[in-house]
Amino acid sequence: MERDLAKYWPVFVLPTVTAFAIGFLVPFAMGLYLSFCDFTTLSNATFVGLGNYVRAFEDSGGFTHALWYTALFAGVSTVLINLFGLTVALLLVRGFRGTNLFRTVFFMPNLIGGIVLGWLWQVILNYGVLARYGVTLVTSEWYGFWGLMAVMLWQQAGYMMIIYISGLQSIPGDVSEAAAIDGASAWQALRYVKLPMLMPSITICTFLTLTNGFKLFDQNLALTGGMPSNRSQLLALNIYDTFYGRAGWEGAGQAKAVVFCLIVVTIALVQLRLTRTREVQQ
Amino acid sequence: MAATQKRRHAADAALTAVFSMISLAYVFPLAMVLMNSFKRKAYISRAPFALPSGSMFVGLDNYRNGIRLTDFWASMLWSLVITVLSVALILLCTSMCAWYISRVRNRVTHGIYLLCVFSMVVPFQMVMFTLSKVANVLGLNTPWTIPVIYLGFGAGLAVFLFTGYMKACPIAIEESATIDGCSPLRTFFSIVLPILQPTLISTGILQAMWIWNDYLLPYLVLDLKRFKTIPIAVQYLRGGYGSVDMGAMMGMLVLAIAPILLFYFLCQRYIVSGVMAGAVKG
Numbered sequence: 034m035e036r037d038l039a040k041y042w043p044v045f046v047l048p049t050v051t052a053f054a055i056g057f058l059v060p061f062a063m064g065l066y067l068s069f070c071d072f073t074t075l076s077n078a079t080f081v082g083l084g085n086y087v088r089a090f091e092d093s094g095g096f097t098h099a100l101w102y103t104a105l106f107a108g109v110s111t112v113l114i115n116l117f118g119l120t121v122a123l124l125l126v127r128g129f130r131g132t133n134l135f136r137t138v139f140f141m142p143n144l145i146g147g148i149v150l151g152w153l154w155q156v157i158l159n160y161g162v163l164a165r166y167g168v169t170l171v172t173s174e175w176y177g178f179w180g181l182m183a184v185m186l187w188q189q190a191g192y193m194m195i196i197y198i199s200g201l202q203s204i205p206g207d208v209s210e211a212a213a214i215d216g217a218s219a220w221q222a223l224r225y226v227k228l229p230m231l232m233p234s235i236t237i238c239t240f241l242t243l244t245n246g247f248k249l250f251d252q253n254l255a256l257t258g259g260m261p262s263n264r265s266q267l268l269a270l271n272i273y274d275t276f277y278g279r280a281g282w283e284g285a286g287q288a289k290a291v292v293f294c295l296i297v298v299t300i301a302l303v304q305l306r307l308t309r310t311r312e313v314q315q
Numbered sequence: 316m317a318a319t320q321k322r323r324h325a326a327d328a329a330l331t332a333v334f335s336m337i338s339l340a341y342v343f344p345l346a347m348v349l350m351n352s353f354k355r356k357a358y359i360s361r362a363p364f365a366l367p368s369g370s371m372f373v374g375l376d377n378y379r380n381g382i383r384l385t386d387f388w389a390s391m392l393w394s395l396v397i398t399v400l401s402v403a404l405i406l407l408c409t410s411m412c413a414w415y416i417s418r419v420r421n422r423v424t425h426g427i428y429l430l431c432v433f434s435m436v437v438p439f440q441m442v443m444f445t446l447s448k449v450a451n452v453l454g455l456n457t458p459w460t461i462p463v464i465y466l467g468f469g470a471g472l473a474v475f476l477f478t479g480y481m482k483a484c485p486i487a488i489e490e491s492a493t494i495d496g497c498s499p500l501r502t503f504f505s506i507v508l509p510i511l512q513p514t515l516i517s518t519g520i521l522q523a524m525w526i527w528n529d530y531l532l533p534y535l536v537l538d539l540k541r542f543k544t545i546p547i548a549v550q551y552l553r554g555g556y557g558s559v560d561m562g563a564m565m566g567m568l569v570l571a572i573a574p575i576l577l578f579y580f581l582c583q584r585y586i587v588s589g590v591m592a593g594a595v596k597g
Binding site for chain 2: 039041042044045049050054055060064067074075127129130131134137141142144145149152153154157159160161164192199247250251254255272273276283286290291293297
């Protein structure tokens with residue numbers, strides 16, 4: 034069969050691979066090359082070595098600020114979203130009245146797109162909450178920071194909750210029973226039985242929330258647009274702004290994008306390693 | 316025994332009460348937007364929590380304004396065209412590609428697989444500039460042609476999910492079909508595709524959620540004078556100097572969210588299983 038099928042590659046593989054080349058491979062390779070070039074369009078690129086990278090880090094437009102601001106945001110949001118999602122999941126698997134409805138409600142915000150979410154929360158936070166204290170989301174970068182945190186918590190906790198619930202449900206009943214017979218308290222059962230068994234779900238959720246935090250763009254754009262004076266820009270928005278908001282900075286923008294890409298790929302590799310080593314242990 | 320039973324009932328009732336409160340708080344932002352969409356513009360910031368009664372009530376004025384300002388129905392149509400075409404194209408092409416690379420095993424197919432996995436991690440900012448230029452040159456800037464780009468950029472996740480599922484599928488049925496004289500194409504469409512159905516649904520939902528809500532890719536690629544999607548239309552309400560008609564914005568947010576919620580309540584089961592399937596990525 035394999036040899037029969039092998040001849041059919043133009044039908045089976047070619048469409049996807051062509052589109053993959055147009056949509057990803059070629060732009061990726063060109064982007065990598067252009068990060069070492071001075072350019073404003075694709076046709077006038079001249080090689081300048083590492084100049085763009087130097088410019089990116091010296092940029093007064095706030096790349097280094099965006100870098101630590103994003104890292105802080107991704108870190109804090111990862112902790113909060115997972116704590117909330119896991120707590121809700123642990124309570125919901127007890128199975129009291131209304132759990133299905135609650136699950137449906139908590140998951141719902143996930144389907145709403147980032148731009149719509151950003152505007153929705155801008156109205157609520159600015160008019161509903163902050164107005165009575167005479168401030169807005171763009172008064173300082175920290176209002177934007179915690180505002181964005183509220184949006185992401187609202188949006189993502191339900192997604193993580195779903196993953197944790199299915200992780201909890203896959204823990205075999207006899208393990209929990211054995212713990213109960215041995216006289217483990219609820220806290221001990223959680224700490225020494227459930228959490229270790231949940232490690233795969235925890236790894237996935239941590240990875241998802243961390244990379245989502247780093248890649249966040251739409252919500253950032255709609256909620257604060259990076260104001261005041263680019264101080265609430267996350268990395269993705271800073272890169273976008275470098276490309277399209279300032280003339281002559283395309284090279285530096287592409288260099289920033291490569292640095293950004295390296296960060297996210299590194300996180301992914303660490304996660305892959307963690308998952309693999311755990312698989313070996315089990 | 317009866318006492319512990321009773322305690323447990325009491326605890327469950329308390330949990331139901333607490334979670335009902337949290338659920339209300341979760342739905343509250345949506346209710347608030349709906350309420351404010353019927354309110355005169357000036358009152359949205361002045362009295363965000365008040366019911367739209369008396370002189371505050373403007374009927375459907377906000378909706379009329381918003382639809383006029385953003386050409387909303389056209390945007391919705393284009394969002395629909397792009398999402399449906401892209402998802403159909405992705406499901407057809409990537410399932411064929413995934414079957415081929417999981418049944419014909421050599422260095423090339425393994426390379427394709429690895430590149431697909433890699434592309435899932437790379438942030439969009441890395442390719443955004445070059446991709447938008449390439450798309451322009453190739454004329455992929457209309458709703459009818461942009462699905463090619465979505466196929467390219469979405470191929471990673473889809474191929475990954477399909478190959479994961481096929482690894483677990485027995486090869487014997489396909490082989491017996493071949494022995495009975497089926498061509499690879501016929502084997503694929505009458506044997507493999509039906510077996511793939513659960514993954515087709517979950518992959519389709521994941522891709523549809525992404526494409527429907529996507530902002531930056533269509534914003535950079537589409538010819539915006541002629542075509543906008545819903546997220547682009549919402550973001551366009553923000554005027555040149557950051558001034559926004561908040562009344563119109565409320566109306567548009569409601570119109571943007573309503574179809575998503577409808578879709579969610581109709582296909583909730585599939586959406587949750589789609590999320591579960593997507594969670595193993597990475």
